[in-house]
Structure formats: structure tokens, C-alpha cells
Amino acid sequence: MKENTLFNSKYFIYALFFLLFVIGTLTFRDYGIGIDDKFHRLNGFYWLDYLLSFTDFNDLKSLVKIKLSQISDISLPSTIEYNKYSIIFDVPAAILELALKLDNPKEFYEVRHYLNFIFYFVGCIYFYRLLSLRFNRLISFFGCVLFILSPRIYGESFYNMKDIVFLTFLIMGYFYSFRCFLTYDIKNLVFLSFISAICIQTRIIGLALPLSFIFFYLLSILSKKSDLKYFGKIFLYSIATFLFLIAIWPYLWSSPLKNFLAVINNWSPSIHIFFNGNYIPNDFLPFSYIPLWILISTPVLHIFLFTIGFFLIFKRLYQRLVSIDQNNLSYDIWKGVKEKFDVFISLNFLILMTLVIFLNIKLLNAWKHLYFINVYLIYIASFGLNNIYIFFKKKNKVVLFINILILSLTLIAFKMYKYHPYQGLYFNSLVSDNYKNKFEVDFTALSARHFFERIFESKKNDEKIFIGTASWTPLIRTLDIFKKSEREKIILVGQDFQRADLIFSNNISEVDKTLNDKYDIPKNFSKFYQLKIDGAILYTIYKKNNL
Amino acid sequence: MKIFIYKCMIVFFLFFILFQITIGATIREIKKQVYFLSSEENVIAIKKKIREEISSANKRDRYLDVQDAQLIKEFFNKIKSELK
Secondary structure (H helix, E strand, O other): OOOOOOOOHHHHHHHHHHHHHHOOOOOOHHOOOOOOOOHHHHHHHHHHHHHHHHOHHHHHHHHHHHHHHHHHOOOOOOOHHOOOOOOOOOHHHHHHHHHHHOOEEEEEHHHHHHHHHHHHHHHHHHHHHHHHOOOOOHHHHHHHHHOOOHHHHHHHOOOOOOOHHHHHHHHHHHHHHHHHHHHOHHHHHHHHHHHHHHHHHHOOHHHHHHHHHHHHHHHHHHHHHHHHHHHHHHHHHHHHHHHHHHHOOOHHHHHHHHHHHHHOOOOOOOOOOEEOOEEEEHHOOOOOOHHHHHHHHHHHHHHHHHHHHHHHHHHHHHHHHOOOOOOOOOOOOOHHHHHHHHHHEEEEEHHHHHHHHHOOOOOOOOHHHHHHHHHHHHHHHHHHHHHHHHHHOOOOHHHHHHHHHHHHHHHHHHHHHOOOOHHOOOOOOOOOHHOOOOOOOOOOOOOHHHHHHHHHHHHOOOOEEEEEEEOOOOOOHHHHHOHHHOOOOOOEEOOOHHOOEEEEEOOOOOOOOOOHHOOOOOOOEEEEEOOOOOOEEEHHHHHHEEO | HHHHHHHHHHHHHHHHHHHHHHHHHHHHHHHHHHHHHHOOOHHHHHHHHHHHHHHHHOOOOOOOOHHHHHHHHHHHHHHHHHHH
């Protein structure tokens, strides 16, 4: 195998993206309906209705109003809560639903999932372009493969309409930041300001992108006064970001500052989460919460490469810091633009992680809110990979290096296949089956679709089935995708278990199950069925004993 | 000047971490305990415990042991005599 003729070929990267696109296109229908799908649809139509109120499209307006009135159930949050959410995905998805004239819930949810995947796919392409600015084609290729073979991110790319979309725009943001570091030209700065505005609109933590970009410019001035000549452009970038933000965020139009502050204060609900065998309030997450989740749900290869990369980057940064000279001609903490990219990404990672861990940020659903840090994880892992590659190259053993890498990646790909369609619930091989069940597994209730399908398969007659829910999971949202005749068979009785024939249970609970008996399974029910993926229990069905 | 700025940034960062893992963590723990004591779960747990204790007491032949009963009896008699 000659590295120059195979993985260094641009056709290889085209083949990778083609394969990803084909797999995504063939499998997007397999994924369940998450608890957020309905909520995002509501958000999309809410803002589309608002935007149309400024136009004269009366037919369209009435159609949107009808759609909006049809989206309701008791488990959905109030307008005051959901109107702060991003419109970047939700409004185009609502327009797409209208354009394709989709009225069947299963179809419009699936189209949304596909659109979600397309966003992710674009993110993958940009991630490759980002790596190409720093590494050679071989490392960029394998770095991109590492990114795609991040099971949780890949799985969520079909139904996570906020975090994956944010991840995509953040990648684009870093790509344009790198381009701006190369040449502070107006075109790239305008692109960057537009993407920065989208990032902030999608997740408020997106503020990190413009702030860190400006901070790095200030660091440049500290080393080289001559960089002051770009000050005007950076100022222009800041103004453009602000203007773009106002323009693309209708929520800010009525009262920009007040509403922006309202978004900053809009955190997740206060609930208990199941973490490391205990139900703990998410207002008081332990410092270990994010590091442990990443450690158990990221493939071992990624963690290994990241550790090497992180160590090497910070070792070099330390050496730069201790040798700063007052009269240095080059920059202080980086030499050359590629090193600047590394420092930029690594310091962003370090500062964001430090803030999230120590500022007691309220989180839930594993590390879903922080999926964007996969950009940093894989970039730093690619840096580690690059150093290993250089080491093997010096020893003239590049073929061995590539073979080991392909083997490791194949094992991850196989495990992802095994998890299908639950890659978003992946645990790595460091974790025992028993330990997996000490964490909340299926917060987004993807398996609820499997649960209902199983019930409909076993009950072919029109007899009504009463289902209790010993979990915080709103089963009603998943029920939407089934035919009316099937939906009418199901009567959800919540926690009124004495009326229930079956009880759906998982370890998702907003209360401490060990203290609160709200979700206790009555003694006249016994375990009937359990869905497990790789040892992790997704849900358990309990059946009334006399049935 | 620039070396001073770099040092300030590093010291600030390290101080933030040190503060959080010492004083910050203690404040967090106190807040957590206060939150737990005033939480609905804790009220439910206390009610549950009281119910369990009353239920187990109801199953016993006697609530008090003989010596305690004698002691309380003498105490009440003394109070009664003083109130006359």
C-alpha cells in the first residue's frame, strides 16, 4: 500500500462522503422519533407564522395557522419557553413540509430527520476542509473518518435538530476563522460574522466563537504591534456579527437586549438525572459529569489519540510560554499559522470545558448539550494522529500505521452497525454492561417507536390497550407517527397504574426514584419484555399478572 | 508589559480552578444539602419514614418498655401532684 497513491487521492475523500451520503439516505427512516421532534416542529411553525405576519401571503398564512393549531399535547412546553429556541433548522424544515405538502406525521418527521442528516453531512465536509487547512490529505482523511465514526454524534445526526446543527455551524465557524487567520480578507470575515451569528442563534454558547476569535486577535497584537492594522476589519466583523444576529433572530426584534438576556437565562429544566447509579439534581452535577460521560461514550481509539494530541499541544504551548522574550520577532505562543490553529482550538476546548465543569451548568441527557466539543476532540485527536504518523514515517513503517488505523476504525464501524439505529446511545468497550445501566440511557425515547411497534404486532385486534408510564418519557409524542387506527388502540394512563395493562419503564426520571414512589411498579405487575442494546437496557415492559 | 499580561491570564485561570475545587465546591455542597432538605423528595421521604415507624409500632405488643412506662408514670404523677 503506497500512501501517496491511495489515501492521498482526493477521490478517496469523495468516496467517503458518497458512502456516508448513501448510508444516511438508506437508513434515515430507521431512527425513532425523539421527544424533541414535535417540539421543534411547533417552534418552526410558530416562527414561520410570525414571519408571515409581515407579508401578504394569505393562503400560506392560513395554512400555517392550521398546522400550528394541530400541534398540541399536554407534554409540550408553553410559548414563553419555546420561542427562545433557534429558527435556523426549524423554520426551513417547516417550509419544506409545506412545499412537499406533507400531512402524514411519519413522513414529515422523516423528512426532518433527513434534513437533519444533510446538515450533519455538510458539517462533515467542512470538517474535512478544516483539517485540510492544517494537516496533509492522509491525516485529514483519517481525521474526518474519526469524526464520522463518533457513534453518538452520527446517531444523533438523524434526530438532534439543535446540537448537531450547532456542531455543523461551529465547524463552519472554525473553518472561516482559520481562513481569516491566514488572510484577514473581507470576504472571509463577512462569512465568519454570518456563521458566528448563526452559532449564537442556535446555541447561546456559540458566543464563544466570536469572543475567542477577537481574543486571539488581541493576543496577536500583544506579540506584534503591526497586527493593529487589522483592527478596523475586526471592528467591522464585530458590528457585522451583531447586525446578522439581529437580522436572523426574530425573537430579538421586539426588544433586542431584554430578549437576549432572557435567552442567556433560559436553561434546562431542574430535574433529577440518573448518573453513576444515583438520581442527582441537575442543579448540582458533580465535576466528573462531563468528563465521565465523554470517557464512557467515546470510542477508545478517539480517547487514545486525543490524549496524545492534548499532551503534545499543551507541552508545546508550555514551552512557548516559558520562553517568551520581550523582544521576540515572531508571535509568543505560536510560531506559524498552523500552530496558531492548534492553540486556538485547544484553548477554546480547555476554557469551555473548564467553564462548563466548574460553573455548575445545568445539563441533562448525557452530554448532548456539549456534542459540539466533538470538533475539538477530533481536531486534537487528529493532531495526535499526525504525530504518530510522523513517528511511523521516520521508522519507514507508514503501511503498518495505516493498517493498524484501518483495523481500529473497522472495529468501531462494526460496533456502530451493531448499535443501529441506536448509535446515539453508544457506550465504549471500557464499560461493563452493569455499569452502562447506572446511567440514563434513552432520554430522547428513541426506543418508544420500537415499543409501540411491538405492541401493534402482538395485538392485531381492535381491543384497547391501557399503557402506564413509569418514566418521565412523554410516550404520546412518539405515538403521533402511527396510523389513526393504531393510535386509537392505545390509551395512555400515565401513572394511574391500576388502570394499566402494560407499564413502560426506563431509568429516565425527573424525580429521585429511590425516594419518590411515583414510578414504583405495583406488585401485581411482572417483567414481560426488555429491550437491550449491547447490554444497556433501553426500556422494560411490565404486564399485569392476570392478563 | 506583555509578559505581565500573560502571567495575569495564567494566574487568573489557575486561581479560578483552585477557587472552584476548594471554596466553590464547599459552597456547592452546602447549597446541595439545603436544596435536598427543602426538596419535595425529602418531605416525601420523611412522611414515608414516619408512616413506616407508626406501622411497625402498631404491630408491637407494647409501645413502651416496662422501665420507661414506670418512669413516665412517676413523672406524670409528680407533675399532677404539683399542679394540685
